[in-house]
Amino acid sequence: MANRSADRLLFLSVSSNGIILGYVVSPDDKISEEFSKHEIDDIFGVFNIIELTKTANNKKKLLNELYRIHELDWIKSKRLDSYGNILDCLSSNCGGYTLEAELGITPNGYSEPDYLGWEIKQFGVKNFNKIDSSIITLMTPEPTDGLYKVEGAREFLIQHGYKDKTGREDRINFGGIHKAGICHSSTNLELQLIGFDKESGKIRNSNGKIALIDKLGNDVASWSFSSMLLHWNRKHNQACYIPSMLDKAVEQKYKYGNEILLGTGTDFQLFLQQMDLGNIYYDPGIKMENASTKPKIKKRSQFRIKSKFLKELYKKNEIVKLPFIE
Structure with a gap:
C-alpha cells in the first residue's frame, strides 16, 4: 500500500x-x-486474534488424544529417545516423559510448544478430585547475567552455596524457595523484580530483570526480562495442564486425569505479577559434589507455582472434562 x-x-x-x-x-x-x-477470538497486546480452522481442530485433536490416554488407565513409565524409540523411565519426573511418549513427543532443545501448538504440562496429584495444591515447574532457564553467568556456577556455589544439610561430605548445595522481596535464610540472597512496577503491574524498564541480590546490592544471578519474555510468550500462549497419579507398588506407572486446564492468551507481565505476589517463586536445585577434588556440578534453576494459581497466568481459562463435547 x-x-x-x-x-x-x-x-x-x-x-x-x-x-x-x-x-x-x-x-x-x-x-x-x-x-x-x-467475532474476535482473543486480544494479545495491540493485536486482535482470529483462530484459523486448523488451530481450532488442533485443540480438538489434543483433547481427543488426552481422553484416549485417560482411558488407557495405568501406563508403564517410559520415555522416548530422540529417534522415537521407547525406553524405560525410573526417575521422579517420568510422569511428563510418559505422557509425552504417548503423544509421540521426542526430546528436543527448542523453545517451542510441545504438541499441535500447545505446551503440555503434567503435574502429580494424590487424588484427581484435589488438583489445586500441586507444585508445577513453569520454566527452567539458566541465568543470563550476574556472578553465576560471568564467573560460572562453581564460583557462584563457593560464594553463596551452603554445606549439605543432611551431612553428605564435600558437597555444596544451593536451594530453597526464594520469593520476591524476602531475604532467604540459607543463601542470604533476596529475589528482586528490577524494572517492574508492582502498582501498575507493568514493566517500566526494558532492561529490567529478575535478580538474586546479595546484602551489598550485587547481582549474583539474574534473568533479563527480554529473555524470559521471549521464552514465556512463545511456549505458553497456549498451554494444557494435565494431572497424573503415580503407582510404584510393583512397577512404576502413571494414569492421567480427565479434568484438565487449558490456558490461552498469556503475557509475561502476568507472570511477573504472580511473582510479585509470591505465587511464583524461584526454587533451585543446584549442587556441587566432590567440591574439593573433582567437582561435579548439577545445574537446575526452577520457577514454580501452585496449581491453584495457574489460571492467573492466562487471559482465557477453561476447565475441560473429558471426553470433550462441543
Whole structure:
C-alpha cells in the first residue's frame, strides 16, 4: 500500500515452516468488511486474534488424544529417545516423559510448544478430585547475567552455596524457595523484580530483570526480562495442564486425569505479577559434589507455582472434562 489510509488493516500470520506473512488492506476493501463482521477470538497486546480452522481442530485433536490416554488407565513409565524409540523411565519426573511418549513427543532443545501448538504440562496429584495444591515447574532457564553467568556456577556455589544439610561430605548445595522481596535464610540472597512496577503491574524498564541480590546490592544471578519474555510468550500462549497419579507398588506407572486446564492468551507481565505476589517463586536445585577434588556440578534453576494459581497466568481459562463435547 503506497498511502497511509486511516483505518487500514494489517493481517499477520505464520506459515507451517515459520515464515511470517503480512497483508495490508484499505478500509473499503472486501476483506476489511468481512473482518468487521468477524467475532474476535482473543486480544494479545495491540493485536486482535482470529483462530484459523486448523488451530481450532488442533485443540480438538489434543483433547481427543488426552481422553484416549485417560482411558488407557495405568501406563508403564517410559520415555522416548530422540529417534522415537521407547525406553524405560525410573526417575521422579517420568510422569511428563510418559505422557509425552504417548503423544509421540521426542526430546528436543527448542523453545517451542510441545504438541499441535500447545505446551503440555503434567503435574502429580494424590487424588484427581484435589488438583489445586500441586507444585508445577513453569520454566527452567539458566541465568543470563550476574556472578553465576560471568564467573560460572562453581564460583557462584563457593560464594553463596551452603554445606549439605543432611551431612553428605564435600558437597555444596544451593536451594530453597526464594520469593520476591524476602531475604532467604540459607543463601542470604533476596529475589528482586528490577524494572517492574508492582502498582501498575507493568514493566517500566526494558532492561529490567529478575535478580538474586546479595546484602551489598550485587547481582549474583539474574534473568533479563527480554529473555524470559521471549521464552514465556512463545511456549505458553497456549498451554494444557494435565494431572497424573503415580503407582510404584510393583512397577512404576502413571494414569492421567480427565479434568484438565487449558490456558490461552498469556503475557509475561502476568507472570511477573504472580511473582510479585509470591505465587511464583524461584526454587533451585543446584549442587556441587566432590567440591574439593573433582567437582561435579548439577545445574537446575526452577520457577514454580501452585496449581491453584495457574489460571492467573492466562487471559482465557477453561476447565475441560473429558471426553470433550462441543
